Amino acid sequence: DVYIASQLVGAKGKVIGVDMTEEQLKTAKDTQEYHAEKFGYDNVEFHLGLIEKLDDIPSLKDGSVNIIISNCVINLCPDKESVLKSCHRLLKPGGELYFSDVYASRRVPEELRKDEVLWGECLSGALYWNDFQNLAKQCGFKDPRLVEDAPITVENKAVQTKIDEMGHSNLEFYSATYRLFQLDCLEPHCEDYGQAVIYKGTIPRFESGWALDDHHYMEKGKIFPVCGNTFNMLKETRFEKHFDFVGDWSTHYGIFEGCGTSMPYKSSAANGGVSTKGGGGGGACC
Numbered sequence: 001d002v003y004i005a006s007q008l009v010g011a012k013g014k015v016i017g018v019d020m021t022e023e024q025l026k027t028a029k030d031t032q033e034y035h036a037e038k039f040g041y042d043n044v045e046f047h048l049g050l051i052e053k054l055d056d057i058p059s060l061k062d063g064s065v066n067i068i069i070s071n072c073v074i075n076l077c078p079d080k081e082s083v084l085k086s087c088h089r090l091l092k093p094g095g096e097l098y099f100s101d102v103y104a105s106r107r108v109p110e111e112l113r114k115d116e117v118l119w120g121e122c123l124s125g126a127l128y129w130n131d132f133q134n135l136a137k138q139c140g141f142k143d144p145r146l147v148e149d150a151p152i153t154v155e156n157k158a159v160q161t162k163i164d165e166m167g168h169s170n171l172e173f174y175s176a177t178y179r180l181f182q183l184d185c186l187e188p189h190c191e192d193y194g195q196a197v198i199y200k201g202t203i204p205r206f207e208s209g210w211a212l213d214d215h216h217y218m219e220k221g222k223i224f225p226v227c228g229n230t231f232n233m234l235k236e237t238r239f240e241k242h243f244d245f246v247g248d249w250s251t252h253y254g255i256f257e258g259c260g261t262s263m264p265y266k267s268s269a270a271n272g273g274v275s276t277k278g279g280g281g282g283g284a285c286c
Helices: 001-010 022-030 034-037 051-056 080-089 118-119 129-138 157-165 228-235
Strands: 015-019 044-048 067-071 090-102 145-151 173-181 197-199 209-211 217-220 221-224 243-246
Touching: 001 015, 001 034, 001 044, 015 217, 022 034, 022 044, 034 044, 051 080, 067 080, 080 090, 080 129, 090 129, 118 157, 129 173, 197 217, 197 228, 221 228, 228 243
Parallel strands: 015 044, 067 090
Antiparallel strands: 090 173, 145 173, 197 221, 197 243, 209 217
């Protein structure tokens, strides 16, 4: 992931990798010279550490990072609040935490959370989706945005049998990608100010349209009504140059139509079981 990101940010950017195992760091560092030769620059650095203890890494300064990415790691951390708080502290205003992880349809019972096999399967540490959203807000990420989700099928029969025998057969797990913006100007809910945006089609590889999240797919050149939070997520971040903005904050029209608090995963059985991976949808704000 670090070396992929290294190519995306280019020679003027910088990528920092953190891992808890010396073996993984050695593998990464062993190929650092190779990648530097291939790319024509060396813009990466690696640190040994726990993501729930990012504060212990001296070179990571407050407000110094544009984007933090993570792939199915936070669910393995016992102190998820520390992870989110540290990420919020490290991000620049307008920066974002963009990550994929495992979530549950309800709170994972204690007997399952203590099971080593289920922990190794990245299931026991999964947060109940609503607990995650509330925790993210408490840590400063005021409006978590779901990008895509898909149900997780437990292929290991022994694991599924253990879940069933403990009386939790209705417990469902999901793989979900979120983006959390470090923006103090966001409101607790999606409010309507009569605003809209027009996508310019200038994000590389997304010339025809681009999805901010699973319900904001914006076609090039088309006026797209948005709530105040979405307006700010585009106006006060690195995305500003890719949009034209319509409207101001002079008139408030109430809650943005469709804003709700029901289970957000469209891939859940209750919502028809359709995965959102592969592209965002259109329509209302929340």
